[in-house]
Amino acid sequence: MKAKKAQARPPSLRPRFRITCGKEIAFGPGKADLLDLISRTGSIGEAASRMDMSYMRAWSLVREMNRCFRQPVVVSARGGREHGGAELTETGCRVLELYRRMEESGRRAAQPDWRALQKLLRA
Amino acid sequence: MKAKKAQARPPSLRPRFRITCGKEIAFGPGKADLLDLISRTGSIGEAASRMDMSYMRAWSLVREMNRCFRQPVVVSARGGREHGGAELTETGCRVLELYRRMEESGRRAAQPDWRALQKLLRA
Helix, strand or coil, rough: CCCCCCCCCCCCCEEEEEEEEEEEEEEHHHHHHHHHHHHHEEEHHHHHHCCCHHEEEEEEEEHHHHHHHHCCEEEEECCCCCCCCEEECCHHCCCCCCHHHHHHHHHHHHHHHHHHHHHHHHC | CCCCCCCCCCCCEEEEEEECCCCEEEEEEEHHHHHHHHHHHHHHHHHHCCCCCHHHHHHHHHHHHHHHHHCCEEEECCCCCCEEEECCCCCHHHHHHHHHHHHHHHHHHEEEEEHHCCEECCC
């Protein structure tokens, strides 16, 4: 009981909303981060590399999203073969915005129980 | 536009709160399901098999939780070697209860944005 508390990172909580659409995962935390990075870098390849994933993997996640939504979420601005520029469509921006808001509302709503739960965790 | 709508499963949303504690994942949707099943079956082995996971895997998840919380969340009622009975401690019950409430509040709080997002998904 008298042991010094290690200055470890405090426990953290992240709501990871998963949206399934039939057997596909239409959207989730990984896809949200990918859209974020595509929007910031203008490139699927650059976004993939910052997430430490292959271009093919990122592209397959983008295609999965494009299949699940009525409108594509990402378009290639300068065309495909050369891993050219990419950007979010209006739908893509809206999906990401709604998802981030869901995360924020979810996190906020969970706070009272999260505070109680934290007391049960080791320091 | 006149195509018949396939009677597919409707899109679904699940908040998967992940609680990290340093480098460990103290709790999350899989661990919650595992505790649920241990509580219902009274057996780590039976819970594991219903989740289609090995006994060793389930046991290692239980140990990870037991390390992260101040008190163990699961105790073996009739002792280990024989994969004997197991039950949730008071802490285990409380953690599971708080987690389920977080999920429920999170889901509820996300509803308005989720409804908007659903309209962007294919039928």
